[in-house]
Amino acid sequence: MAIFVTGAAGYVGSHFVKCFERETSGKLVLIDDLSRGSRRNVPKDLPFYQVDAGDTRSLAQIFAAEPPEAVLHFAASINVGESVRDPLRYYRNNLVTTINLVNTARLYGLKHFIFSSTAAVYGATGLTKVKECDPTLPDSPYGQSKLMAENVLADAARTYGFKALALRYFNVAGADTTGVIGPRSADASHLIQVACEVAVGEREKISVFGNDYNTRDGTGVRDYIHVDDLARAHLGALELLETMDKPFDIFNVGYGKGYSVLDVIHAFEHISGHTLPYQIVDRRPGDLPEIIADNRKITEVFGWVPRHNDIFEIVKTALNWERKRRKKDITIR
Ligand SMILES: NC(=O)c1ccc[n+]([C@@H]2O[C@H](COP(=O)([O-])OP(=O)(O)OC[C@H]3O[C@@H](n4cnc5c(N)ncnc54)[C@H](O)[C@@H]3O)[C@@H](O)[C@H]2O)c1
Numbered sequence: 034m035a036i037f038v039t040g041a042a043g044y045v046g047s048h049f050v051k052c053f054e055r056e057t058s059g060k061l062v063l064i065d066d067l068s069r070g071s072r073r074n075v076p077k078d079l080p081f082y083q084v085d086a087g088d089t090r091s092l093a094q095i096f097a098a099e100p101p102e103a104v105l106h107f108a109a110s111i112n113v114g115e116s117v118r119d120p121l122r123y124y125r126n127n128l129v130t131t132i133n134l135v136n137t138a139r140l141y142g143l144k145h146f147i148f149s150s151t152a153a154v155y156g157a158t159g160l161t162k163v164k165e166c167d168p169t170l171p172d173s174p175y176g177q178s179k180l181m182a183e184n185v186l187a188d189a190a191r192t193y194g195f196k197a198l199a200l201r202y203f204n205v206a207g208a209d210t211t212g213v214i215g216p217r218s219a220d221a222s223h224l225i226q227v228a229c230e231v232a233v234g235e236r237e238k239i240s241v242f243g244n245d246y247n248t249r250d251g252t253g254v255r256d257y258i259h260v261d262d263l264a265r266a267h268l269g270a271l272e273l274l275e276t277m278d279k280p281f282d283i284f285n286v287g288y289g290k291g292y293s294v295l296d297v298i299h300a301f302e303h304i305s306g307h308t309l310p311y312q313i314v315d316r317r318p319g320d321l322p323e324i325i326a327d328n329r330k331i332t333e334v335f336g337w338v339p340r341h342n343d344i345f346e347i348v349k350t351a352l353n354w355e356r357k358r359r360k361k362d363i364t365i366r
Pocket of ligand 1: 064
């Protein structure tokens with residue numbers, strides 16, 4: 034039996050693989066269709082299938098050869114704005130793909146499933162610090178597709194006898210501290226990635242979407258979590274699944290601390306020693322003033338202790354990766 038990782042060539046999936054290899058042992062099998070990720074992120078010594086994670090025929094062949102003890106499902110389409118412009122693509126890739134993957138894996142003896150969910154499932158509830166049991170009102174097809182997939186997974190786990198966890202990630206940022214892998218995306222919309230591109234001269238300036246929110250400096254506040262801490266949370270999730278006495282559960286993964294857009298820009302200026310050009314523009318439809326994880330559940334149940342809970346370290350590792358990427362001339366796609 035093996036542990037399958039979908040989206041293994043992407044940002045979070047590749048950091049999970051690196052963390053798993055560094056901190057534990059077990060047989061990993063990697064899956065990615067390379068629609069967004071890069072083959073460079075996939076260790077050469079691990080089995081890798083370039084297939085669609087929703088392609089039931091290919092999955093059946095793969096699982097027949099190696100039954101799935103666990104599946105970590107990182108593969109997804111992840112751009113909120115794009116999901117508003119092309120919702121069906123998001124429902125297909127984030128919901129239908131998950132259904133196909135879960136259904137095929139359970140036919141081949143799936144024991145454990147970990148789903149990459151998102152803080153975007155909470156939406157505009159009016160709450161700033163959110164708990165797993167709080168209401169969910171996703172305001173984009175991206176958030177909605179992830180919430181629907183969570184519900185499907187909960188029903189499937191209850192019915193077909195496997196155990197599943199949904200991890201709701203907050204704003205994932207930073208890069209592997211050795212600078213070997215990191216985010217790459219031609220149309221980055223996440224603040225820290227955009228700021229990196231501005232800092233290395235790949236973009237002209239940062240657009241700050243609104244400075245009239247009811248927050249301490251008027252700009253949006255988010256909970257940024259270092260990708261290595263997020264990757265390690267999945268090791269805790271794998272352990273918990275061994276002893277969990279219910280079919281499904283949900284955990285927020287964030288630090289429980291918020292930084293505004295201007296805080297992040299100032300952190301970049303501090304680390305890089307340069308001013309970062311930015312421009313205040315209109316609010317983006319659907320953006321929340323502030324959203325932060327209540328992370329008591331994961332801290333208590335997993336015993337998860339973050340190692341990189343520091344905005345300067347997040348910025349430093351992100352910038353380090355961005356500079357290396359440019360030096361190595363790794364094109365973004
Ligand atoms: N990055 C964040 O801030 C963030 C926040 C919340 C949740 N998430 C979730 O984390 C997961 C990973 O995100 P990421 O930032 O690493 O994104 P990413 O785009 O870097 O990685 C996703 C990977 O999945 C692959 N992929 C997409 N659809 C596929 C399919 N149908 N079959 C096979 N491979 C497919 C892509 O090629 C890519 O390598 C996603 O599920 C995302 O929704 C990310």
